[in-house]
Amino acid sequence: MTNVKKEHMQIIDSAEDYEKAIEIAAQPLLDDGYITKDYIQQMFDTIEKFGTYIVLADKFALPHARPSEAVKKTGLSLLVVKEAVDLKDNPVNLFIVLAAKDSTTHQDTLASLAEFLMEPKNIDDVINADSVDQIKTIIDERWN
């Protein structure tokens, strides 16, 4: 599994709340048959049940749920919201949705994502990018 496909990246100015942001972030995975609509609800349920630890770094969240029937194919999608969205008192600008079909295939990708996230500048550079092409370049250079 590679990192995020360019077709699965989006930039928007604002979102009314975090649920809307996650829904928009997950839309490319829904459109391409990676997930069913149930998975989006499961991500919301996970936040209700487990709290906000999916906010892994300042300004960054990794919405996901448990591997289930609602995931047809393992994949990632990315959304930048220029105006920070409130996720239960955490301001978030960058959402990366993780859809995992099982608990192993995505592990290498997550390991390199972890390295990417440890450097706050990487997150800021993605948030400040002007285009999806720019985001793709940043990610391909620093998350591999």
Add this chain to the structure above:
Amino acid sequence: MKILAVCGFGVGSSMILKMTIQKALKDLEVEAEVVNTDLSDAGSYGADAIFTSPDFVGDLEKRVKNARLYPVKKYSDKEEIKGQLKKMLEDMDND
């Protein structure tokens, strides 16, 4: 020494937490094994310390007897984790 990184399902966030702990251990020049898992399995590892979200501390106290628990707010914040690792090492020295 065995450190457990725990999240809700053991698939995404705990993997990130594990990587950050490993990196922080390297910076501190401390050797330890780090394993990631979910809440329900956390009791079966016999870990020396458990790193997890503040939201899970209460739950894990019930599930894992005599566990040393170190809450971490941001799983990819290496400095926060370094602070908790230092605390863990002090706690172990004081035993």
